[in-house]
Amino acid sequence: MDLTVPTIFDGHNDVLSRLAAAGRADAAETFATGPGHINHERARAGGFGGGFFAVWIPSPGGGTIDFDAMAQPRYSVPLPPQVPQPDALAGAMRQAALLANLEEAGALKICRTAGEIEATLGGERLAAVFHVEGAEAIDRELAALDVLHAAGLRSLGPVWSRPNRFGHGVPFRFPSSPDTGPGLTEDGLRLVDRCLELGIMLDVSHLTEAGFWDIARRTTKPIVATHSNAHAITPTARNLTDKQLAAVAESGGVVGLNFASAFLREDGRMLGDVPLATMLRHLDHLLAILGEDGVALGSDYDGALVPHEVDGVERLPNLRRAMSAHGYGEALITKICHGNWVNVLRRTWGA
Ligand SMILES: [Zn+2]
Incomplete structure:
Protein backbone atom coordinates (compact mmCIF):
# COMPACT_ATOMS: atom_id res chain seq x y z
CA MET A 1 0.00 0.00 0.00
CA ALA A 20 6.34 36.86 5.25
CA ALA A 21 7.16 37.02 8.97
CA ALA A 22 10.57 35.48 8.24
CA GLY A 23 11.36 38.02 5.50
CA ARG A 24 10.87 37.29 1.83
CA ALA A 25 14.43 37.33 0.49
CA ASP A 26 14.93 33.56 0.37
CA ALA A 27 11.26 32.53 0.50
CA ALA A 28 11.51 30.14 -2.46
CA GLU A 29 14.50 28.39 -0.88
CA THR A 30 12.79 28.23 2.53
CA PHE A 31 9.68 26.79 0.92
CA ALA A 32 11.76 24.19 -0.94
CA THR A 33 13.49 22.56 2.01
CA GLY A 34 13.06 24.76 5.11
CA PRO A 35 11.37 24.31 8.48
CA GLY A 36 7.68 24.46 9.35
CA HIS A 37 4.78 22.10 8.76
CA ILE A 38 5.04 22.43 4.98
CA ASN A 39 7.94 22.51 2.60
CA HIS A 40 7.99 21.33 -0.99
CA GLU A 41 10.37 18.43 -0.46
CA ARG A 42 8.45 16.99 2.50
CA ALA A 43 5.11 17.68 0.77
CA ARG A 44 6.17 15.35 -2.02
CA ALA A 45 7.30 12.70 0.47
CA GLY A 46 3.98 12.85 2.35
CA GLY A 47 1.70 13.04 -0.67
CA PHE A 48 0.59 16.63 0.01
CA GLY A 49 -0.46 18.05 -3.34
CA GLY A 50 -1.47 21.54 -2.26
CA GLY A 51 -4.47 23.42 -0.96
CA PHE A 52 -5.76 26.82 0.05
CA PHE A 53 -2.87 29.23 0.71
CA ALA A 54 -4.14 31.93 3.05
CA VAL A 55 -3.16 35.57 3.09
CA TRP A 56 -3.52 36.45 6.78
CA ILE A 57 -2.45 39.70 8.40
CA PRO A 58 -1.10 39.64 11.98
CA SER A 59 -2.74 41.96 14.49
CA PRO A 60 -1.04 45.27 15.41
CA GLY A 61 1.84 44.76 17.80
CA GLY A 62 2.88 41.58 16.00
CA GLY A 63 0.13 39.75 17.86
CA THR A 64 0.56 36.05 17.38
CA ILE A 65 -2.02 33.62 18.66
CA ASP A 66 -1.64 32.90 22.38
CA PHE A 67 -1.22 29.11 22.37
CA ASP A 68 -0.17 29.18 26.05
CA ALA A 69 -3.47 30.75 27.07
CA MET A 70 -5.26 28.20 24.88
CA ALA A 71 -3.48 25.32 26.64
CA GLN A 72 -5.44 26.09 29.85
CA PRO A 73 -8.57 24.10 30.81
CA ARG A 74 -10.82 27.13 30.17
CA TYR A 75 -9.91 30.29 28.34
CA SER A 76 -11.29 33.36 26.62
CA VAL A 77 -8.59 35.13 24.62
CA PRO A 78 -9.67 38.75 24.04
CA LEU A 79 -10.40 39.70 20.43
CA PRO A 80 -7.41 41.54 18.94
CA PRO A 81 -7.87 45.13 17.73
CA GLN A 82 -8.77 45.91 14.13
CA VAL A 83 -5.99 46.22 11.55
CA PRO A 84 -6.01 49.55 9.66
CA GLN A 85 -6.85 48.89 6.00
CA PRO A 86 -3.72 50.51 4.48
CA ASP A 87 -1.49 48.37 6.75
CA ALA A 88 -3.43 45.24 5.90
CA LEU A 89 -3.26 46.01 2.19
CA ALA A 90 0.51 46.43 2.35
CA GLY A 91 0.80 43.10 4.17
CA ALA A 92 -1.53 41.38 1.73
CA MET A 93 0.54 42.65 -1.21
CA ARG A 94 3.68 41.15 0.36
CA GLN A 95 2.04 37.77 0.85
CA ALA A 96 0.36 37.77 -2.58
CA ALA A 97 3.78 38.57 -4.06
CA LEU A 98 5.28 35.63 -2.16
CA LEU A 99 2.64 33.36 -3.67
CA ALA A 100 3.46 34.72 -7.13
CA ASN A 101 7.20 34.28 -6.41
CA LEU A 102 6.64 30.63 -5.46
CA GLU A 103 4.76 30.11 -8.72
CA GLU A 104 7.59 31.84 -10.61
CA ALA A 105 10.11 29.53 -8.90
CA GLY A 106 8.15 26.49 -10.10
CA ALA A 107 7.07 25.37 -6.62
CA LEU A 108 3.33 25.73 -7.17
CA LYS A 109 0.63 26.75 -9.58
CA ILE A 110 -2.04 29.30 -8.64
CA CYS A 111 -5.18 27.46 -9.75
CA ARG A 112 -8.27 29.31 -10.98
CA THR A 113 -10.41 26.32 -11.95
CA ALA A 114 -11.10 22.87 -10.54
CA GLY A 115 -9.71 21.43 -13.75
CA GLU A 116 -6.39 23.17 -13.09
CA ILE A 117 -6.26 21.68 -9.58
CA GLU A 118 -6.92 18.19 -10.95
CA ALA A 119 -4.30 18.62 -13.65
CA THR A 120 -1.72 19.86 -11.12
CA LEU A 121 -2.30 17.29 -8.34
CA GLY A 122 0.22 14.49 -8.45
CA GLY A 123 2.68 16.50 -10.55
CA GLU A 124 5.87 18.26 -9.53
CA ARG A 125 4.20 21.51 -8.49
CA LEU A 126 1.72 22.03 -5.66
CA ALA A 127 -1.79 23.19 -6.56
CA ALA A 128 -2.58 26.45 -4.78
CA VAL A 129 -5.86 28.26 -4.28
CA PHE A 130 -5.25 31.91 -3.43
CA HIS A 131 -7.32 32.56 -0.29
CA VAL A 132 -7.79 35.62 1.91
CA GLU A 133 -8.48 34.92 5.61
CA GLY A 134 -10.00 38.14 6.99
CA ALA A 135 -10.78 40.90 4.49
CA GLU A 136 -8.96 43.72 6.34
CA ALA A 137 -6.97 44.57 3.19
CA ILE A 138 -10.10 45.35 1.21
CA ASP A 139 -11.39 48.91 1.01
CA ARG A 140 -14.98 50.07 1.31
CA GLU A 141 -15.31 50.41 -2.49
CA LEU A 142 -14.05 46.80 -2.89
CA ALA A 143 -11.45 47.96 -5.43
CA ALA A 144 -8.77 45.78 -3.82
CA LEU A 145 -11.09 42.79 -4.12
CA ASP A 146 -11.31 43.24 -7.89
CA VAL A 147 -7.52 43.59 -8.18
CA LEU A 148 -6.86 40.56 -5.97
CA HIS A 149 -9.35 38.56 -8.02
CA ALA A 150 -7.49 39.55 -11.18
CA ALA A 151 -4.31 38.29 -9.48
CA GLY A 152 -5.91 34.90 -8.88
CA LEU A 153 -7.89 35.24 -5.63
CA ARG A 154 -10.63 32.59 -5.66
CA SER A 155 -11.59 32.10 -2.00
CA LEU A 156 -12.24 34.50 0.87
CA GLY A 157 -13.27 34.38 4.51
CA PRO A 158 -14.71 37.80 5.42
CA PRO A 171 -12.77 34.75 19.88
CA PHE A 172 -10.59 31.78 20.86
CA ARG A 173 -12.80 30.73 23.75
CA PHE A 174 -13.48 27.37 25.42
CA PRO A 175 -16.04 26.33 26.26
CA SER A 176 -18.21 28.59 24.14
CA SER A 177 -21.01 28.67 21.65
CA PRO A 178 -20.09 30.18 18.26
CA ASP A 179 -22.86 32.72 18.91
CA THR A 180 -20.50 35.34 20.34
CA GLY A 181 -21.62 38.61 18.72
CA PRO A 182 -22.94 40.34 15.64
CA GLY A 183 -22.57 38.94 12.12
CA LEU A 184 -21.83 40.74 8.87
CA THR A 185 -22.14 44.50 8.46
CA GLU A 186 -23.81 46.22 5.50
CA ASP A 187 -20.37 46.40 3.89
CA GLY A 188 -19.99 42.69 4.62
CA LEU A 189 -23.18 41.88 2.75
CA ARG A 190 -21.90 43.91 -0.26
CA LEU A 191 -18.63 42.00 -0.06
CA VAL A 192 -20.54 38.71 -0.16
CA ASP A 193 -22.53 39.87 -3.19
CA ARG A 194 -19.40 40.95 -5.07
CA CYS A 195 -17.65 37.65 -4.28
CA LEU A 196 -20.68 35.81 -5.67
CA GLU A 197 -20.52 37.94 -8.85
CA LEU A 198 -16.78 37.34 -9.27
CA THR A 208 -19.72 34.26 14.48
CA GLU A 209 -22.86 32.16 14.25
CA ALA A 210 -24.79 35.30 13.23
CA GLY A 211 -22.30 35.84 10.38
CA PHE A 212 -22.65 32.21 9.35
CA TRP A 213 -26.41 32.62 8.97
CA ASP A 214 -25.95 35.93 7.13
CA ILE A 215 -23.94 34.07 4.48
CA ALA A 216 -26.18 31.00 4.54
CA ARG A 217 -29.23 33.16 3.81
CA ARG A 218 -27.53 35.21 1.09
CA THR A 219 -25.43 32.76 -0.88
CA THR A 220 -26.55 30.84 -3.93
CA LYS A 221 -23.55 28.52 -3.64
CA PRO A 222 -22.59 25.60 -1.37
CA ILE A 223 -21.68 26.75 2.15
CA VAL A 224 -18.03 26.00 2.90
CA ASN A 229 -14.65 20.96 13.40
CA ALA A 230 -17.67 19.57 15.22
CA HIS A 231 -18.92 21.63 18.18
CA ALA A 232 -20.78 18.57 19.48
CA ILE A 233 -17.39 16.98 20.23
CA THR A 234 -15.28 20.05 21.04
CA PRO A 235 -17.46 22.93 22.23
CA THR A 236 -15.17 25.79 21.20
CA ALA A 237 -16.39 29.00 19.58
CA ARG A 238 -14.43 28.06 16.40
CA ASN A 239 -16.38 24.84 15.72
CA LEU A 240 -19.72 24.36 13.98
CA THR A 241 -22.88 23.23 15.78
CA ASP A 242 -24.93 20.36 14.38
CA LYS A 243 -27.50 22.91 13.19
CA GLN A 244 -24.83 24.76 11.23
CA LEU A 245 -23.48 21.48 9.84
CA ALA A 246 -27.00 20.55 8.74
CA ALA A 247 -27.23 23.86 6.83
CA VAL A 248 -23.88 23.13 5.15
CA ALA A 249 -25.19 19.69 4.19
CA GLU A 250 -28.44 21.12 2.86
CA SER A 251 -26.46 23.48 0.60
CA GLY A 252 -24.21 20.72 -0.75
CA GLY A 253 -21.24 22.30 1.01
CA VAL A 254 -17.99 21.02 2.52
CA VAL A 255 -16.22 21.25 5.89
CA GLY A 256 -12.44 20.74 6.10
CA LEU A 257 -11.21 19.01 9.28
CA ASN A 258 -9.02 21.44 11.20
CA PHE A 259 -5.94 19.76 12.73
CA ALA A 260 -5.51 22.44 15.44
CA SER A 261 -5.37 20.51 18.70
CA ALA A 262 -7.62 22.97 20.54
CA PHE A 263 -10.44 22.38 18.06
CA LEU A 264 -9.99 18.57 18.10
CA ARG A 265 -9.51 17.72 21.78
CA GLU A 266 -12.67 17.17 23.78
CA ASP A 267 -11.17 19.37 26.52
CA GLY A 268 -10.43 22.20 24.07
CA ARG A 269 -6.77 22.56 25.11
CA MET A 270 -4.05 23.54 22.63
CA LEU A 271 -1.78 20.60 23.52
CA GLY A 272 -0.16 18.31 20.96
CA ASP A 273 -0.78 14.91 22.52
CA VAL A 274 -3.92 14.13 20.56
CA PRO A 275 -4.48 10.58 19.32
CA LEU A 276 -5.49 10.10 15.69
CA ALA A 277 -8.65 8.50 17.10
CA THR A 278 -9.78 12.00 18.11
CA MET A 279 -9.43 13.22 14.52
CA LEU A 280 -11.43 10.18 13.37
CA ARG A 281 -14.12 10.94 15.94
CA HIS A 282 -14.60 14.38 14.37
CA LEU A 283 -14.52 12.90 10.86
CA ASP A 284 -17.19 10.33 11.84
CA HIS A 285 -19.41 13.07 13.25
CA LEU A 286 -18.94 15.32 10.21
CA LEU A 287 -19.63 12.38 7.86
CA ALA A 288 -22.81 11.50 9.76
CA ILE A 289 -24.28 14.96 9.09
CA LEU A 290 -22.57 16.05 5.86
CA GLY A 291 -22.36 12.71 4.08
CA GLU A 292 -19.44 11.32 2.12
CA ASP A 293 -19.37 14.27 -0.31
CA GLY A 294 -19.24 16.94 2.41
CA VAL A 306 -1.34 20.07 15.64
CA PRO A 307 -1.32 16.45 16.89
CA HIS A 308 2.16 14.91 17.02
CA GLU A 309 1.23 12.16 14.56
CA VAL A 310 0.40 14.66 11.81
CA ASP A 311 2.95 17.28 12.86
CA GLY A 312 4.22 18.11 9.35
CA VAL A 313 3.17 17.10 5.83
CA GLU A 314 5.62 14.19 5.86
CA ARG A 315 3.49 12.53 8.55
CA LEU A 316 0.23 12.61 6.56
CA PRO A 317 0.61 8.89 5.72
CA ASN A 318 -0.27 8.29 9.41
CA LEU A 319 -3.68 9.86 8.82
CA ARG A 320 -4.31 7.87 5.62
CA ARG A 321 -3.35 4.66 7.48
CA ALA A 322 -5.66 5.56 10.39
CA MET A 323 -8.61 6.28 8.09
CA SER A 324 -8.10 2.95 6.36
CA ALA A 325 -7.73 1.04 9.65
CA HIS A 326 -10.90 2.77 10.89
CA GLY A 327 -12.81 1.17 8.01
CA TYR A 328 -13.07 4.03 5.52
CA GLY A 329 -12.95 2.58 1.99
CA GLU A 330 -10.62 3.75 -0.74
CA ALA A 331 -13.31 5.81 -2.49
CA LEU A 332 -14.22 7.68 0.70
CA ILE A 333 -10.57 8.33 1.58
CA THR A 334 -10.00 9.77 -1.89
CA LYS A 335 -13.01 12.08 -1.46
CA ILE A 336 -11.75 13.28 1.93
CA CYS A 337 -8.17 13.68 0.72
CA HIS A 338 -8.98 15.85 -2.32
CA GLY A 339 -12.08 14.79 -4.27
CA ASN A 340 -14.60 16.76 -2.25
CA TRP A 341 -12.59 20.00 -2.49
CA VAL A 342 -12.25 19.66 -6.25
CA ASN A 343 -15.93 18.86 -6.57
CA VAL A 344 -17.26 21.73 -4.44
CA LEU A 345 -14.90 24.21 -6.10
CA ARG A 346 -16.14 23.10 -9.52
CA ARG A 347 -19.74 23.67 -8.38
CA THR A 348 -18.81 27.05 -6.87
CA TRP A 349 -16.57 28.40 -9.62
CA GLY A 350 -18.41 26.79 -12.53
CA ALA A 351 -15.26 25.23 -14.04
ZN1 LIG B 1 -7.84 30.18 10.58
Whole structure:
Protein backbone atom coordinates (compact mmCIF):
# COMPACT_ATOMS: atom_id res chain seq x y z
CA MET A 1 0.00 0.00 0.00
CA ASP A 2 1.45 3.36 -1.09
CA LEU A 3 0.71 5.65 1.84
CA THR A 4 1.28 8.85 -0.16
CA VAL A 5 -1.81 8.06 -2.26
CA PRO A 6 -4.38 9.51 -2.57
CA THR A 7 -2.86 12.96 -2.79
CA ILE A 8 -4.01 15.43 -0.16
CA PHE A 9 -5.40 18.79 -1.20
CA ASP A 10 -6.16 20.74 1.90
CA GLY A 11 -8.48 23.59 2.92
CA HIS A 12 -6.12 25.85 4.85
CA ASN A 13 -2.46 26.62 5.43
CA ASP A 14 -0.59 29.67 6.72
CA VAL A 15 2.67 29.20 4.82
CA LEU A 16 2.48 32.69 3.30
CA SER A 17 2.21 34.57 6.59
CA ARG A 18 4.98 32.39 8.05
CA LEU A 19 7.28 33.16 5.11
CA ALA A 20 6.34 36.86 5.25
CA ALA A 21 7.16 37.02 8.97
CA ALA A 22 10.57 35.48 8.24
CA GLY A 23 11.36 38.02 5.50
CA ARG A 24 10.87 37.29 1.83
CA ALA A 25 14.43 37.33 0.49
CA ASP A 26 14.93 33.56 0.37
CA ALA A 27 11.26 32.53 0.50
CA ALA A 28 11.51 30.14 -2.46
CA GLU A 29 14.50 28.39 -0.88
CA THR A 30 12.79 28.23 2.53
CA PHE A 31 9.68 26.79 0.92
CA ALA A 32 11.76 24.19 -0.94
CA THR A 33 13.49 22.56 2.01
CA GLY A 34 13.06 24.76 5.11
CA PRO A 35 11.37 24.31 8.48
CA GLY A 36 7.68 24.46 9.35
CA HIS A 37 4.78 22.10 8.76
CA ILE A 38 5.04 22.43 4.98
CA ASN A 39 7.94 22.51 2.60
CA HIS A 40 7.99 21.33 -0.99
CA GLU A 41 10.37 18.43 -0.46
CA ARG A 42 8.45 16.99 2.50
CA ALA A 43 5.11 17.68 0.77
CA ARG A 44 6.17 15.35 -2.02
CA ALA A 45 7.30 12.70 0.47
CA GLY A 46 3.98 12.85 2.35
CA GLY A 47 1.70 13.04 -0.67
CA PHE A 48 0.59 16.63 0.01
CA GLY A 49 -0.46 18.05 -3.34
CA GLY A 50 -1.47 21.54 -2.26
CA GLY A 51 -4.47 23.42 -0.96
CA PHE A 52 -5.76 26.82 0.05
CA PHE A 53 -2.87 29.23 0.71
CA ALA A 54 -4.14 31.93 3.05
CA VAL A 55 -3.16 35.57 3.09
CA TRP A 56 -3.52 36.45 6.78
CA ILE A 57 -2.45 39.70 8.40
CA PRO A 58 -1.10 39.64 11.98
CA SER A 59 -2.74 41.96 14.49
CA PRO A 60 -1.04 45.27 15.41
CA GLY A 61 1.84 44.76 17.80
CA GLY A 62 2.88 41.58 16.00
CA GLY A 63 0.13 39.75 17.86
CA THR A 64 0.56 36.05 17.38
CA ILE A 65 -2.02 33.62 18.66
CA ASP A 66 -1.64 32.90 22.38
CA PHE A 67 -1.22 29.11 22.37
CA ASP A 68 -0.17 29.18 26.05
CA ALA A 69 -3.47 30.75 27.07
CA MET A 70 -5.26 28.20 24.88
CA ALA A 71 -3.48 25.32 26.64
CA GLN A 72 -5.44 26.09 29.85
CA PRO A 73 -8.57 24.10 30.81
CA ARG A 74 -10.82 27.13 30.17
CA TYR A 75 -9.91 30.29 28.34
CA SER A 76 -11.29 33.36 26.62
CA VAL A 77 -8.59 35.13 24.62
CA PRO A 78 -9.67 38.75 24.04
CA LEU A 79 -10.40 39.70 20.43
CA PRO A 80 -7.41 41.54 18.94
CA PRO A 81 -7.87 45.13 17.73
CA GLN A 82 -8.77 45.91 14.13
CA VAL A 83 -5.99 46.22 11.55
CA PRO A 84 -6.01 49.55 9.66
CA GLN A 85 -6.85 48.89 6.00
CA PRO A 86 -3.72 50.51 4.48
CA ASP A 87 -1.49 48.37 6.75
CA ALA A 88 -3.43 45.24 5.90
CA LEU A 89 -3.26 46.01 2.19
CA ALA A 90 0.51 46.43 2.35
CA GLY A 91 0.80 43.10 4.17
CA ALA A 92 -1.53 41.38 1.73
CA MET A 93 0.54 42.65 -1.21
CA ARG A 94 3.68 41.15 0.36
CA GLN A 95 2.04 37.77 0.85
CA ALA A 96 0.36 37.77 -2.58
CA ALA A 97 3.78 38.57 -4.06
CA LEU A 98 5.28 35.63 -2.16
CA LEU A 99 2.64 33.36 -3.67
CA ALA A 100 3.46 34.72 -7.13
CA ASN A 101 7.20 34.28 -6.41
CA LEU A 102 6.64 30.63 -5.46
CA GLU A 103 4.76 30.11 -8.72
CA GLU A 104 7.59 31.84 -10.61
CA ALA A 105 10.11 29.53 -8.90
CA GLY A 106 8.15 26.49 -10.10
CA ALA A 107 7.07 25.37 -6.62
CA LEU A 108 3.33 25.73 -7.17
CA LYS A 109 0.63 26.75 -9.58
CA ILE A 110 -2.04 29.30 -8.64
CA CYS A 111 -5.18 27.46 -9.75
CA ARG A 112 -8.27 29.31 -10.98
CA THR A 113 -10.41 26.32 -11.95
CA ALA A 114 -11.10 22.87 -10.54
CA GLY A 115 -9.71 21.43 -13.75
CA GLU A 116 -6.39 23.17 -13.09
CA ILE A 117 -6.26 21.68 -9.58
CA GLU A 118 -6.92 18.19 -10.95
CA ALA A 119 -4.30 18.62 -13.65
CA THR A 120 -1.72 19.86 -11.12
CA LEU A 121 -2.30 17.29 -8.34
CA GLY A 122 0.22 14.49 -8.45
CA GLY A 123 2.68 16.50 -10.55
CA GLU A 124 5.87 18.26 -9.53
CA ARG A 125 4.20 21.51 -8.49
CA LEU A 126 1.72 22.03 -5.66
CA ALA A 127 -1.79 23.19 -6.56
CA ALA A 128 -2.58 26.45 -4.78
CA VAL A 129 -5.86 28.26 -4.28
CA PHE A 130 -5.25 31.91 -3.43
CA HIS A 131 -7.32 32.56 -0.29
CA VAL A 132 -7.79 35.62 1.91
CA GLU A 133 -8.48 34.92 5.61
CA GLY A 134 -10.00 38.14 6.99
CA ALA A 135 -10.78 40.90 4.49
CA GLU A 136 -8.96 43.72 6.34
CA ALA A 137 -6.97 44.57 3.19
CA ILE A 138 -10.10 45.35 1.21
CA ASP A 139 -11.39 48.91 1.01
CA ARG A 140 -14.98 50.07 1.31
CA GLU A 141 -15.31 50.41 -2.49
CA LEU A 142 -14.05 46.80 -2.89
CA ALA A 143 -11.45 47.96 -5.43
CA ALA A 144 -8.77 45.78 -3.82
CA LEU A 145 -11.09 42.79 -4.12
CA ASP A 146 -11.31 43.24 -7.89
CA VAL A 147 -7.52 43.59 -8.18
CA LEU A 148 -6.86 40.56 -5.97
CA HIS A 149 -9.35 38.56 -8.02
CA ALA A 150 -7.49 39.55 -11.18
CA ALA A 151 -4.31 38.29 -9.48
CA GLY A 152 -5.91 34.90 -8.88
CA LEU A 153 -7.89 35.24 -5.63
CA ARG A 154 -10.63 32.59 -5.66
CA SER A 155 -11.59 32.10 -2.00
CA LEU A 156 -12.24 34.50 0.87
CA GLY A 157 -13.27 34.38 4.51
CA PRO A 158 -14.71 37.80 5.42
CA VAL A 159 -13.22 37.69 8.92
CA TRP A 160 -10.50 36.12 11.01
CA SER A 161 -11.02 35.98 14.80
CA ARG A 162 -11.30 39.76 15.19
CA PRO A 163 -13.71 42.44 13.99
CA ASN A 164 -13.27 44.30 10.71
CA ARG A 165 -15.28 46.55 8.39
CA PHE A 166 -17.14 43.56 7.03
CA GLY A 167 -18.09 41.58 10.12
CA HIS A 168 -17.23 39.86 13.36
CA GLY A 169 -15.17 36.78 14.12
CA VAL A 170 -15.35 34.45 17.11
CA PRO A 171 -12.77 34.75 19.88
CA PHE A 172 -10.59 31.78 20.86
CA ARG A 173 -12.80 30.73 23.75
CA PHE A 174 -13.48 27.37 25.42
CA PRO A 175 -16.04 26.33 26.26
CA SER A 176 -18.21 28.59 24.14
CA SER A 177 -21.01 28.67 21.65
CA PRO A 178 -20.09 30.18 18.26
CA ASP A 179 -22.86 32.72 18.91
CA THR A 180 -20.50 35.34 20.34
CA GLY A 181 -21.62 38.61 18.72
CA PRO A 182 -22.94 40.34 15.64
CA GLY A 183 -22.57 38.94 12.12
CA LEU A 184 -21.83 40.74 8.87
CA THR A 185 -22.14 44.50 8.46
CA GLU A 186 -23.81 46.22 5.50
CA ASP A 187 -20.37 46.40 3.89
CA GLY A 188 -19.99 42.69 4.62
CA LEU A 189 -23.18 41.88 2.75
CA ARG A 190 -21.90 43.91 -0.26
CA LEU A 191 -18.63 42.00 -0.06
CA VAL A 192 -20.54 38.71 -0.16
CA ASP A 193 -22.53 39.87 -3.19
CA ARG A 194 -19.40 40.95 -5.07
CA CYS A 195 -17.65 37.65 -4.28
CA LEU A 196 -20.68 35.81 -5.67
CA GLU A 197 -20.52 37.94 -8.85
CA LEU A 198 -16.78 37.34 -9.27
CA GLY A 199 -16.95 33.62 -8.50
CA ILE A 200 -14.90 33.86 -5.31
CA MET A 201 -15.73 31.06 -2.86
CA LEU A 202 -16.93 32.29 0.55
CA ASP A 203 -15.52 30.66 3.69
CA VAL A 204 -17.49 30.73 6.95
CA SER A 205 -14.62 29.58 9.23
CA HIS A 206 -13.91 32.12 12.02
CA LEU A 207 -17.31 33.85 11.59
CA THR A 208 -19.72 34.26 14.48
CA GLU A 209 -22.86 32.16 14.25
CA ALA A 210 -24.79 35.30 13.23
CA GLY A 211 -22.30 35.84 10.38
CA PHE A 212 -22.65 32.21 9.35
CA TRP A 213 -26.41 32.62 8.97
CA ASP A 214 -25.95 35.93 7.13
CA ILE A 215 -23.94 34.07 4.48
CA ALA A 216 -26.18 31.00 4.54
CA ARG A 217 -29.23 33.16 3.81
CA ARG A 218 -27.53 35.21 1.09
CA THR A 219 -25.43 32.76 -0.88
CA THR A 220 -26.55 30.84 -3.93
CA LYS A 221 -23.55 28.52 -3.64
CA PRO A 222 -22.59 25.60 -1.37
CA ILE A 223 -21.68 26.75 2.15
CA VAL A 224 -18.03 26.00 2.90
CA ALA A 225 -15.99 26.01 6.10
CA THR A 226 -12.37 25.49 5.06
CA HIS A 227 -11.05 24.64 8.54
CA SER A 228 -13.57 23.96 11.30
CA ASN A 229 -14.65 20.96 13.40
CA ALA A 230 -17.67 19.57 15.22
CA HIS A 231 -18.92 21.63 18.18
CA ALA A 232 -20.78 18.57 19.48
CA ILE A 233 -17.39 16.98 20.23
CA THR A 234 -15.28 20.05 21.04
CA PRO A 235 -17.46 22.93 22.23
CA THR A 236 -15.17 25.79 21.20
CA ALA A 237 -16.39 29.00 19.58
CA ARG A 238 -14.43 28.06 16.40
CA ASN A 239 -16.38 24.84 15.72
CA LEU A 240 -19.72 24.36 13.98
CA THR A 241 -22.88 23.23 15.78
CA ASP A 242 -24.93 20.36 14.38
CA LYS A 243 -27.50 22.91 13.19
CA GLN A 244 -24.83 24.76 11.23
CA LEU A 245 -23.48 21.48 9.84
CA ALA A 246 -27.00 20.55 8.74
CA ALA A 247 -27.23 23.86 6.83
CA VAL A 248 -23.88 23.13 5.15
CA ALA A 249 -25.19 19.69 4.19
CA GLU A 250 -28.44 21.12 2.86
CA SER A 251 -26.46 23.48 0.60
CA GLY A 252 -24.21 20.72 -0.75
CA GLY A 253 -21.24 22.30 1.01
CA VAL A 254 -17.99 21.02 2.52
CA VAL A 255 -16.22 21.25 5.89
CA GLY A 256 -12.44 20.74 6.10
CA LEU A 257 -11.21 19.01 9.28
CA ASN A 258 -9.02 21.44 11.20
CA PHE A 259 -5.94 19.76 12.73
CA ALA A 260 -5.51 22.44 15.44
CA SER A 261 -5.37 20.51 18.70
CA ALA A 262 -7.62 22.97 20.54
CA PHE A 263 -10.44 22.38 18.06
CA LEU A 264 -9.99 18.57 18.10
CA ARG A 265 -9.51 17.72 21.78
CA GLU A 266 -12.67 17.17 23.78
CA ASP A 267 -11.17 19.37 26.52
CA GLY A 268 -10.43 22.20 24.07
CA ARG A 269 -6.77 22.56 25.11
CA MET A 270 -4.05 23.54 22.63
CA LEU A 271 -1.78 20.60 23.52
CA GLY A 272 -0.16 18.31 20.96
CA ASP A 273 -0.78 14.91 22.52
CA VAL A 274 -3.92 14.13 20.56
CA PRO A 275 -4.48 10.58 19.32
CA LEU A 276 -5.49 10.10 15.69
CA ALA A 277 -8.65 8.50 17.10
CA THR A 278 -9.78 12.00 18.11
CA MET A 279 -9.43 13.22 14.52
CA LEU A 280 -11.43 10.18 13.37
CA ARG A 281 -14.12 10.94 15.94
CA HIS A 282 -14.60 14.38 14.37
CA LEU A 283 -14.52 12.90 10.86
CA ASP A 284 -17.19 10.33 11.84
CA HIS A 285 -19.41 13.07 13.25
CA LEU A 286 -18.94 15.32 10.21
CA LEU A 287 -19.63 12.38 7.86
CA ALA A 288 -22.81 11.50 9.76
CA ILE A 289 -24.28 14.96 9.09
CA LEU A 290 -22.57 16.05 5.86
CA GLY A 291 -22.36 12.71 4.08
CA GLU A 292 -19.44 11.32 2.12
CA ASP A 293 -19.37 14.27 -0.31
CA GLY A 294 -19.24 16.94 2.41
CA VAL A 295 -16.07 16.21 4.40
CA ALA A 296 -12.50 17.16 3.54
CA LEU A 297 -9.29 18.27 5.28
CA GLY A 298 -8.29 21.78 6.40
CA SER A 299 -5.04 21.28 8.30
CA ASP A 300 -4.23 24.82 9.46
CA TYR A 301 -0.58 23.82 8.91
CA ASP A 302 1.89 26.55 9.85
CA GLY A 303 -0.88 28.32 11.76
CA ALA A 304 -1.64 25.97 14.64
CA LEU A 305 -0.28 23.45 17.08
CA VAL A 306 -1.34 20.07 15.64
CA PRO A 307 -1.32 16.45 16.89
CA HIS A 308 2.16 14.91 17.02
CA GLU A 309 1.23 12.16 14.56
CA VAL A 310 0.40 14.66 11.81
CA ASP A 311 2.95 17.28 12.86
CA GLY A 312 4.22 18.11 9.35
CA VAL A 313 3.17 17.10 5.83
CA GLU A 314 5.62 14.19 5.86
CA ARG A 315 3.49 12.53 8.55
CA LEU A 316 0.23 12.61 6.56
CA PRO A 317 0.61 8.89 5.72
CA ASN A 318 -0.27 8.29 9.41
CA LEU A 319 -3.68 9.86 8.82
CA ARG A 320 -4.31 7.87 5.62
CA ARG A 321 -3.35 4.66 7.48
CA ALA A 322 -5.66 5.56 10.39
CA MET A 323 -8.61 6.28 8.09
CA SER A 324 -8.10 2.95 6.36
CA ALA A 325 -7.73 1.04 9.65
CA HIS A 326 -10.90 2.77 10.89
CA GLY A 327 -12.81 1.17 8.01
CA TYR A 328 -13.07 4.03 5.52
CA GLY A 329 -12.95 2.58 1.99
CA GLU A 330 -10.62 3.75 -0.74
CA ALA A 331 -13.31 5.81 -2.49
CA LEU A 332 -14.22 7.68 0.70
CA ILE A 333 -10.57 8.33 1.58
CA THR A 334 -10.00 9.77 -1.89
CA LYS A 335 -13.01 12.08 -1.46
CA ILE A 336 -11.75 13.28 1.93
CA CYS A 337 -8.17 13.68 0.72
CA HIS A 338 -8.98 15.85 -2.32
CA GLY A 339 -12.08 14.79 -4.27
CA ASN A 340 -14.60 16.76 -2.25
CA TRP A 341 -12.59 20.00 -2.49
CA VAL A 342 -12.25 19.66 -6.25
CA ASN A 343 -15.93 18.86 -6.57
CA VAL A 344 -17.26 21.73 -4.44
CA LEU A 345 -14.90 24.21 -6.10
CA ARG A 346 -16.14 23.10 -9.52
CA ARG A 347 -19.74 23.67 -8.38
CA THR A 348 -18.81 27.05 -6.87
CA TRP A 349 -16.57 28.40 -9.62
CA GLY A 350 -18.41 26.79 -12.53
CA ALA A 351 -15.26 25.23 -14.04
ZN1 LIG B 1 -7.84 30.18 10.58
